[in-house]
Amino acid sequence: MKRLAAxxxxxxxxxxxxxxxxxxxxxxxxxxxxxxxxxxxxxxxSIGDHSRDADLDQVDAAARDSLIAxxxxxxxxxxxxxxxxxxxxxxxxxxLLQSDIASRLWTLEKLQEWxxxxxxxxxxxxxxxxSLTARDFAPLEQRLANVASRLEQLPRFLEQARASIQPxxxxxxxxxxxxxxxxxxxxxxxxxxxxxxxxxxAATRSRLEAAIxxxxxxxxxxxxxxxxxxxxxxxxxxxxxxxxxxxxxxxALDSPLSRREIVARAExxxxxxxxxxxxxxxEIYAADHPYTAFPDSPDEAYKQxxxxxxxxxxxxxxPPRDGIIELAREQMQQATDxxxxxxxxxxxxxxxxxxxxPEFRRGITAAFxxxxxxxxxxxxxxxxxxxxxxxxxxxxxxxxxxxxNVYSIQDLTIHEGVPGHYLQLALSNRYxxxxxxxxxxGPMIEGWAVYAEQLMxxxxxxxxxxxxxxxxxxxxxxxxxxxxxxxxxHVDGMTRDEAMKLMVEGGFQEEREAAMxxxxxxxxxxxLSTYFVGYQEWVELRQAVEDAWGDEFTLRRYHDQVLSxxxxxxxxxxxxxxNEPIPAGVx
Numbered sequence: 001m002k003r004l005a006a007x008x009x010x011x012x013x014x015x016x017x018x019x020x021x022x023x024x025x026x027x028x029x030x031x032x033x034x035x036x037x038x039x040x041x042x043x044x045x046s047i048g049d050h051s052r053d054a055d056l057d058q059v060d061a062a063a064r065d066s067l068i069a070x071x072x073x074x075x076x077x078x079x080x081x082x083x084x085x086x087x088x089x090x091x092x093x094x095x096l097l098q099s100d101i102a103s104r105l106w107t108l109e110k111l112q113e114w115x116x117x118x119x120x121x122x123x124x125x126x127x128x129x130x131s132l133t134a135r136d137f138a139p140l141e142q143r144l145a146n147v148a149s150r151l152e153q154l155p156r157f158l159e160q161a162r163a164s165i166q167p168x169x170x171x172x173x174x175x176x177x178x179x180x181x182x183x184x185x186x187x188x189x190x191x192x193x194x195x196x197x198x199x200x201x202a203a204t205r206s207r208l209e210a211a212i213x214x215x216x217x218x219x220x221x222x223x224x225x226x227x228x229x230x231x232x233x234x235x236x237x238x239x240x241x242x243x244x245x246x247x248x249x250x251x252a253l254d255s256p257l258s259r260r261e262i263v264a265r266a267e268x269x270x271x272x273x274x275x276x277x278x279x280x281x282x283e284i285y286a287a288d289h290p291y292t293a294f295p296d297s298p299d300e301a302y303k304q305x306x307x308x309x310x311x312x313x314x315x316x317x318x319p320p321r322d323g324i325i326e327l328a329r330e331q332m333q334q335a336t337d338x339x340x341x342x343x344x345x346x347x348x349x350x351x352x353x354x355x356x357x358p359e360f361r362r363g364i365t366a367a368f369x370x371x372x373x374x375x376x377x378x379x380x381x382x383x384x385x386x387x388x389x390x391x392x393x394x395x396x397x398x399x400x401x402x403x404x405n406v407y408s409i410q411d412l413t414i415h416e417g418v419p420g421h422y423l424q425l426a427l428s429n430r431y432x433x434x435x436x437x438x439x440x441x442g443p444m445i446e447g448w449a450v451y452a453e454q455l456m457x458x459x460x461x462x463x464x465x466x467x468x469x470x471x472x473x474x475x476x477x478x479x480x481x482x483x484x485x486x487x488x489x490h491v492d493g494m495t496r497d498e499a500m501k502l503m504v505e506g507g508f509q510e511e512r513e514a515a516m517x518x519x520x521x522x523x524x525x526x527x528l529s530t531y532f533v534g535y536q537e538w539v540e541l542r543q544a545v546e547d548a549w550g551d552e553f554t555l556r557r558y559h560d561q562v563l564s565x566x567x568x569x570x571x572x573x574x575x576x577x578x579n580e581p582i583p584a585g586v587x
Contacts, residue, residue: 048375126360184360374437447534
């Protein structure tokens with residue numbers, strides 16, 4: 001009895017220690033989330049914290065020094081908490097917070113995009129108004145009064161931006177893209193602010209009109225500076241090099257895989273996916289040419305020809321130039337019906353809208369999903385589709401529409417919508433930890449969307465149409481080539497011609513898609529690797545859970561459970577669902 005009493009007493013002490021540590025960590029996490037508006041008022045509006053909606057970010061040296069000191073204080077407080085004393089859920093949030101703080105500090109002190117990337121400021125300026133006007137989270141007058149306040153601060157903001165930017169460090173491509181996007185804020189004002197102004201009281205409208213005039217003049221002056229001062233002096237290298245790339249990659253992925261392991265896996269997947277495409281292409285080709293005798297050991301040139309011939313059939317089904325959004329709406333409903341009928345995963349009821357992409361985000365991707373922040377409950381998700389530029393030649397338009405044919409738009413809608421980003425984020429954002437909702441994992445989110453594409457085809461979507469499967473494999477190959485060119489460009493010096501050849505010949509991409517991807521790769525180092533790495537992790541996790549659950553495995557049970565943990569890196573989802581030890585994050 002004495003031994004049992006002693007064990008119970010020790011257990012109670014342990015429970016008390018855990019409770020105390022959990023309380024201390026949760027209080028720290030709550031303060032960190034509450035402090036996010038001090039990091040960036042604009043970013044906080046996007047996550048649903050509206051306490052600083054009237055403020056535009058401070059981006060001068062004093063603000064950066066203050067932010068570094070604040071982050072270091074959080075880092076010190078977090079270091080005083082013993083992770084092993086926390087609950088498993090809090091151990092994960094601890095690792096996420098530790099990695100996020102380390103990443104923010106490294107980005108400010110080492111990567112220093114504030115000094116060489118003018119797009120950093122274009123994005124803040126565009127989002128400062130878009131985040132206030134896109135969703136009805138507050139009365140219109142209140143939101144537009146805050147728009148006026150932010151526009152009134154735009155001269156100060158852009159003056160700080162110009163003082164921070166060091167032209168000799170700015171890559172030419174970043175300067176050129178900033179020139180192209182800077183006036184996107186004017187488009188937001190004209191399309192999302194001006195049409196609503198008739199509903200405002202006279203005083204608020206008068207203030208907003210004056211603020212808009214200030215913004216137009218300020219942006220025009222900044223455009224002149226970008227074109228006449230920055231662009232001619234921009235002399236930086238867009239390739240960030242191995243040291244910066246590897247550290248940035250570690251923060252972006254939070255994965256056990258190193259750059260070399262990712263490249264090795266991607267190169268193996270490149271050969272595998274192309275062989276799968278050949279097998280499907282043979283089926284398509286033979287349906288039209290039933291007496292074809294395919295060689296037992298075809299060379300790569302032969303496979304290339306057969307795959308291209310099969311893809312040409314898919315390219316016969318093109319959407320109208322101005323009909324992509326309507327087609328995506330129809331296909332979203334079809335995908336939703338299929339998921340429900342086949343009991344693949346819980347279908348959320350959060351609102352989703354398919355809309356035109358704002359101008360300040362265009363140029364590097366055909367579509368983008370903007371979900372409401374974890375603090376903005378009940379607000380709509382936007383599946384944004386970029387319109388085809390009016391000044392494109394017929395040749396460029398046809399190249400784009402061949403890439404985004406009817407089958408590709410379906411794959412894109414699965415990726416961005418159901419059961420991809422919209423569904424995953426809607427379910428994952430129900431997780432109660434706001435801290436985890438704020439610290440989302442890119443590879444988890446992007447990898448899930450690539451996994452969703454294959455899931456739908458494997459489950460018989462579109463009546464097992466081989467053309468749809470071929471296009472899905474082409475998109476899977478796109479994720480593979482993304483990972484290959486990402487590090488090859490920034491570390492190994494891959495040229496534009498080499499990248500274009502890999503994407504166009506190796507990946508069967510149309511010229512317009514590959515050209516946009518080359519631009520994106522220059523501007524967004526490490527992001528292109530998230531698709532492939534996340535997908536690999538999701539495939540491996542599902543196989544592990546199928547092995548562990550055996551006959552009790554069902555897709556609905558599995559998908560609902562893995563999406564119930566929020567959006568942390570997949571390694572944490574694995575630890576929770578398989579009851580494995582919680583791994584360390586990036587520090």
